[in-house]
Amino acid sequence: MTSLRSTAHDAGERIRSAGLRVTDSRRAVLDAVRERPHASADELFTLVARTVPNTSLQSVYNALGDFVEAGLVRRIEPAGRPGLFELRVDDNHHHLVCAECGAVEDVDCTVGAAPCLTPSDAHGYAVSVAEVTFWGVCPACAAASR
Ligand SMILES: [Zn+2]
Ligand SMILES: [Zn+2]
Numbered sequence: 854m855t856s857l858r859s860t861a862h863d864a865g866e867r868i869r870s871a872g873l874r875v876t877d878s879r880r881a882v883l884d885a886v887r888e889r890p891h892a893s894a895d896e897l898f899t900l901v902a903r904t905v906p907n908t909s910l911q912s913v914y915n916a917l918g919d920f921v922e923a924g925l926v927r928r929i930e931p932a933g934r935p936g937l938f939e940l941r942v943d944d945n946h947h948h949l950v951c952a953e954c955g956a957v958e959d960v961d962c963t964v965g966a967a968p969c970l971t972p973s974d975a976h977g978y979a980v981s982v983a984e985v986t987f988w989g990v991c992p993a994c995a996a997a998s999r
Pocket of ligand 1: 956
């Protein structure tokens with residue numbers, strides 16, 4: 854549903870509207886995040902290097918950092934995995950992670966706005982976000998171990 858909004862504009866336009874300077878490298882990084890949701894910076898670098906051969910891993914990291922800061926890209930960090938990047942930033946969705954192969958699936962939030970869960974005791978904290986990671990074994994890994 855909301856993924857349509859994420860792809861409505863071209864990369865250059867989205868970068869510009871976030872107040873960032875548009876460069877070939879930034880454009881390629883944003884396209885790579887769209888093409889491969891939940892990829893790590895290393896994986897995105899491999900994709901970007903195909904279209905922008907003179908790019909560096911550091912410039913991919915920098916672009917991702919700028920995008921996250923500008924709210925264009927969301928970074929998730931399942932325990933024990935590198936940071937993973939995606940364009941779905943504003944729907945408070947959650948993730949299923951395979952503990953064996955590291956596959957990641959989006960799980961729509963039933964509420965859609967953060968925080969969608971409240972702690973049994975908030976200890977006086979003003980809670981802003983509840984980020985849920987469901988860990989399990991994906992169907993492919995379950996089939997392989999059978
Ligand atoms: Zn798996
Ligand atoms: Zn996601």
